[in-house]
Amino acid sequence: MAEAIGALLNNRMSSIELKRVRTTNNSIELAPSQTQTASTLDLPEEIDALIDNKMYRNKFRYLIKQGYLSQLLELAAIAKGKNAPSRWFAVATAKKNWQATLHFLSELRHVRQTAEQVLRRIKPPTGSLKAVYKACWKLRDAAVQRAVTASETGRDPFRYFCWLCYSKAGKEATDASPLPAAT
Numbered sequence: 562m563a564e565a566i567g568a569l570l571n572n573r574m575s576s577i578e579l580k581r582v583r584t585t586n587n588s589i590e591l592a593p594s595q596t597q598t599a600s601t602l603d604l605p606e607e608i609d610a611l612i613d614n615k616m617y618r619n620k621f622r623y624l625i626k627q628g629y630l631s632q633l634l635e636l637a638a639i640a641k642g643k644n645a646p647s648r649w650f651a652v653a654t655a656k657k658n659w660q661a662t663l664h665f666l667s668e669l670r671h672v673r674q675t676a677e678q679v680l681r682r683i684k685p686p687t688g689s690l691k692a693v694y695k696a697c698w699k700l701r702d703a704a705v706q707r708a709v710t711a712s713e714t715g716r717d718p719f720r721y722f723c724w725l726c727y728s729k730a731g732k733e734a735t736d737a738s739p740l741p742a743a744t
Contacts, residue, residue: 605630607637611650621654632666672697679708683718696726 604612604621612618624633636653640646653662675697682705685693697704704726711722 605634605637608633611637611640611647613647613651620656624654632663635666636662672701675702675705678705679722682708682712683722685719685722689719692723696722700726 604618604625608621609618612621621633624630633654636650640650640653643649652658653665672694676694679693679697680690683693693704696707700707707725708718708722711718711725714721
């Protein structure tokens, strides 16, 4: 009797296998694993490493969807040089500070362009790049004018540029108008 039941079960199993519809992956619906990867953006490693509370990943995914990936990567690169990088990154990317951060990044790009113009005109020593960037941040476009003045002198234009930017006498010399005052 047990043999008859076993044979009957085997016959039914083989008939079920023949009737079973074989599906391919041509379906409109995606597999659950595919929908999960498509809906979630992966954060770049530089950004993810700076997030202390991983519950805020969605905020950064939203910012990336809004088109701020390059700004976030630039902030991550700046944060690497700070004492507490994750803390600085969290404060800089806070919702309350986001517009100020975008303004900071645009000014930083402008200062970098100004510094490149100054560096083309004067050739500073290799360890003195911070002095040029500091002058460009402080004086903005006036730093380029002072670099032009310094480059026109024949003797040590970098020292003359620093004197023009940082000393009171240098500031007065460049701020003085060559035209007589109108009466």
